[in-house]
Amino acid sequence: MSQRLSVVPSRFVIEHFPPEGLTVIRDAPPWVDAEKWVGFYGGASAHGLDVPGMLAALVGPLAEAKIPVFVASTYHADLVLVPEHKLETATGVLEAAGHRVAS
Numbered sequence: 001m002s003q004r005l006s007v008v009p010s011r012f013v014i015e016h017f018p019p020e021g022l023t024v025i026r027d028a029p030p031w032v033d034a035e036k037w038v039g040f041y042g043g044a045s046a047h048g049l050d051v052p053g054m055l056a057a058l059v060g061p062l063a064e065a066k067i068p069v070f071v072a073s074t075y076h077a078d079l080v081l082v083p084e085h086k087l088e089t090a091t092g093v094l095e096a097a098g099h100r101v102a103s
Contacts, residue, residue: 008039
């Protein structure tokens with residue numbers, strides 16, 4: 001299931017607030033001393049909720065390459081976050097799996 005992905009220009013941080021069980025994804029300010037994440041977004045291959053396997057086609061190859069992911073899903077597409085230092089490797093893995101990635 002080939003998808004057209006773009007790399008989101010922002011860098012993100014993922015925060016967890018245990019008492020509320022809340023996870024927040026936000027733009028990483030330049031001074032933050034936390035792991036930064038980069039997102040692949042499949043808006044160019046938007047799909048309905050009734051199309052199975054779209055997310056699995058992305059996270060499967062990344063898991064096989066031992067690249068951690070954090071996913072936020074929207075109605076039409078998924079935002080797949082990978083650690084910033086894994087961007088080049090993740091791009092290669094996704095392209096090898098048949099996806100097109102635009103920076």
